[in-house]
Amino acid sequence: xxxxxKKAELRPTLMLLEIEAPRVARKARPGQFIILRVDKGGExxxxxxxxxxxxxxxxxxxxxxxxxxxxKLNRLREGDFIQDFVGPLGRATDxxxxxxxxxxxxxxxxxxxxxxxxxxxxxSEVHAIIGFRSADxxxxxxxxxxxxxxxxxxxxxxxxxxxxxxxxxxxxxxEAGNHYDEVFAVGPVGMxxxxxxxxxxxxxxxxxxxxxxxxDGTGMCxxxxxxxxxxxxxxxxxGPDFDAxxxxxxxAVQRSRSFYxxxxxxxxxxxxxxxxxxx
Amino acid sequence: xxxxxxxxxxxxxxxxxxxxxxxxxxALGYTEEQALxxxxxxxxxxxxxxxxxxxxxxDIPGFIKxxxxxxxxxxxxxxxxTSALPAVCGRVCPQESQCEKYCTRGVKGEPVGIGRLERFxxxxxxxxxxxxxxxxxxNGRRVAIVGSGPxxxxxxxxxxxxxxxxxxFEALHQAGGVLVYGIPEFRLPKRIxxxxxxxxxxxxxxxxxxxxxGRSVSVDELLEEGFEAVFIGSxxxxxxFLEIPGIYARGVxxxxxxxxxxxxxxxxxxxxxxPLxxxxxxxxxxxxxxxxxxARCARRLGAEVTxxxxxxxxxxxARKEEVEHAVEEGIQFETLCAPVAILTEEDVTSGLRLIRMxxxxxxxxxxxxxxxxxxxxxxxxxxxxxxxxxTSPNPLIKDTTAGLTINRKGGIVVNEDGLTxxxxxxxxxxxxxxxxxxxxxMGAGKTAAKAIxxxxxxxxx
Numbered sequence: 222x223x224x225x226x227k228k229a230e231l232r233p234t235l236m237l238l239e240i241e242a243p244r245v246a247r248k249a250r251p252g253q254f255i256i257l258r259v260d261k262g263g264e265x266x267x268x269x270x271x272x273x274x275x276x277x278x279x280x281x282x283x284x285x286x287x288x289x290x291x292x293k294l295n296r297l298r299e300g301d302f303i304q305d306f307v308g309p310l311g312r313a314t315d316x317x318x319x320x321x322x323x324x325x326x327x328x329x330x331x332x333x334x335x336x337x338x339x340x341x342x343x344x345s346e347v348h349a350i351i352g353f354r355s356a357d358x359x360x361x362x363x364x365x366x367x368x369x370x371x372x373x374x375x376x377x378x379x380x381x382x383x384x385x386x387x388x389x390x391x392x393x394x395x396e397a398g399n400h401y402d403e404v405f406a407v408g409p410v411g412m413x414x415x416x417x418x419x420x421x422x423x424x425x426x427x428x429x430x431x432x433x434x435x436x437d438g439t440g441m442c443x444x445x446x447x448x449x450x451x452x453x454x455x456x457x458x459x460g461p462d463f464d465a466x467x468x469x470x471x472x473a474v475q476r477s478r479s480f481y482x483x484x485x486x487x488x489x490x491x492x493x494x495x496x497x498x499x500x
Numbered sequence: 501x502x503x504x505x506x507x508x509x510x511x512x513x514x515x516x517x518x519x520x521x522x523x524x525x526x527a528l529g530y531t532e533e534q535a536l537x538x539x540x541x542x543x544x545x546x547x548x549x550x551x552x553x554x555x556x557x558x559d560i561p562g563f564i565k566x567x568x569x570x571x572x573x574x575x576x577x578x579x580x581x582t583s584a585l586p587a588v589c590g591r592v593c594p595q596e597s598q599c600e601k602y603c604t605r606g607v608k609g610e611p612v613g614i615g616r617l618e619r620f621x622x623x624x625x626x627x628x629x630x631x632x633x634x635x636x637x638x639n640g641r642r643v644a645i646v647g648s649g650p651x652x653x654x655x656x657x658x659x660x661x662x663x664x665x666x667x668x669f670e671a672l673h674q675a676g677g678v679l680v681y682g683i684p685e686f687r688l689p690k691r692i693x694x695x696x697x698x699x700x701x702x703x704x705x706x707x708x709x710x711x712x713x714g715r716s717v718s719v720d721e722l723l724e725e726g727f728e729a730v731f732i733g734s735x736x737x738x739x740x741f742l743e744i745p746g747i748y749a750r751g752v753x754x755x756x757x758x759x760x761x762x763x764x765x766x767x768x769x770x771x772x773x774x775p776l777x778x779x780x781x782x783x784x785x786x787x788x789x790x791x792x793x794x795a796r797c798a799r800r801l802g803a804e805v806t807x808x809x810x811x812x813x814x815x816x817x818a819r820k821e822e823v824e825h826a827v828e829e830g831i832q833f834e835t836l837c838a839p840v841a842i843l844t845e846e847d848v849t850s851g852l853r854l855i856r857m858x859x860x861x862x863x864x865x866x867x868x869x870x871x872x873x874x875x876x877x878x879x880x881x882x883x884x885x886x887x888x889x890x891t892s893p894n895p896l897i898k899d900t901t902a903g904l905t906i907n908r909k910g911g912i913v914v915n916e917d918g919l920t921x922x923x924x925x926x927x928x929x930x931x932x933x934x935x936x937x938x939x940x941x942m943g944a945g946k947t948a949a950k951a952i953x954x955x956x957x958x959x960x961x
Contacts, residue, residue, distance in 0.1 A: 244711065244716050244717065245716065248715070248716060248717070258673060262766070262769075262771050262772040262773065263772075263773050264765065264772070264773040264774040264775070265673075265765070265774075289773055290773055304673070305673040305709070305710055306710065307671070307673070307710035307711070307712060307716070308712070308715065308716065309715055309716070310712065310715055436757060436760050436761065436765070436774075437671070437672060437681075437760065438712075439671045439672075439712055439715075439737075439894065439896060440737045440738050440894050440895065440896065441681075441735075441736075441737055441738075441739075441756055441760070441891075441894070442739070442754060442756045442757040442760050443738065443739040443741065443753075443754035443756060443757055444753075444754075444757045446741070446748065448748060453741060453743065453747075455738060458738075458894075458895060458896060469748075472748040475748060475749065475750065475847040476748055476750070
């Protein structure tokens, strides 16, 4: 069992949890992820590591409520325990470029942030772009601002920052004469594909952190297979970072929808169950 | 006077019509009467030919004699002197190609049902004995085991009995490895695995779940932490897929994924959260035991199931008993064919295009090589396709352990003692051989335990 040391609500359906897991904290590097299980009977879900505290052995993750498991997680409080927490999994992000643009879309900002900090710590020149659907979903803006030379904030509907997609801001920066050695993008699969398309004509190395379906996270089940340059790769052992220009995006989008109906149904069921409890 | 019946006592089992609707164990086990009758078929050969077929060298005539004498606990004790997992082996060992293959009774008629008798003795013990296993006196020396599957548990059991302080690191949230995530409940009830694991814990074996060696901690760090030797039993890894069109479609699984969702995550039960689409028409590709397991699980979820295999029924690599069970449960076999493409409608699997094969000249393995018959393509309907084509060893450990020699297929290279190219690092099971059997993995765990003990005894610190 793993204790929740801290819990903070960033937005009504967005939480930051710090879990006591010294073994994970000791080894975690930016870009890696963990797998957790809330309770017995729970499913295993992969979540990228947001931050670690080497003194307390705490590992923080940012989680958006999107389904049954994250809903249950959001009902737990500080001091409660979760059943399982394993990691760090996947390969760490390669932090060697001198000038980079780090892009976060929605809750993907939680994954982009530790990468941003790592580049910063390695004395890279860092620009950042974060994008959200609307003003009420904006997260981590201060953190991003503090760790980058330049930050652009966008919303799809223009209710905060500039109106438009992260790709608009990115093309803008490139056209303005910024020569990036690398663009690193994390967010919904559609946004990652958009960034990939945007940088391709400029020939800028672009890395995406893929978050496909996963069970064991150690290269046993093959659930997280992605097609990279025509070759089958496993996000859990070969990734999660991949060269965006080699990803077969159609297949990635397709697989991400595998259990859509099941998950929808389970989410509603869980919500109803808890509502009944309250009544 | 021995019982001279030519046939084995048949194994009582659940009726196929009933069992294809539940996940309860298929084979019910001998009654005391049946066990006594079967034990009486053993001729107690002086040369014990059966033993040479057993990778862990169980004294087979010895334990059968105890059964004949109605000393069932004694029979269990004989088995457990050399086997760490009697109740497991009695169920999943391929006895027909091991001990029973060499049984004198098998020359004329059927061999003695050694596996069934082993299971009887183990179940008798588990159901009745309340004796706590004794905790051996510790010699204070620590050994780490990577993976809690059959090789790891066997190695741990042998070492703890010799007095070592053993810690087993398991990547998943539950101990047992393939016995838990791979082999289905109806062939090996999970309570039996649990019982064996609990037994090891009572003897002092520590089991740390949720530790992925190679990520959470490296093999070298374990050596630095004070473990004097490490045994790697990390099992088979990456499932193999055919690179055919549609392989990324919704509804296509590796057998590992499908079985893990069902066996480890219990996704078929209503009070679990792991997603599982309930299939209507399933096609399993492959002909091994894993293919049979996947097919029989799918059948229990209510699907019509077809197994597609590129050679003929005679060449199926699965155990004969498993194939028979599958047939009884209404699973169809489409032999001498291979998939060409997975058909999809809006990215969802809708069927499979296959091509007919014929058997040509024998290949390196001595089996006749299948080859395509041009123009013989045909299609079948399926909403789920499961690939059971084997696995290649997990890359995590080799990628994070310097100086470990790896063979062409990704397996860790070891000598006859299970020693790798690095001092103090041993390995065994599927991590070395690629996908093989539970008992071979156990044999490897045993060999390594003996070698580790000899090495550490020679190097008293």
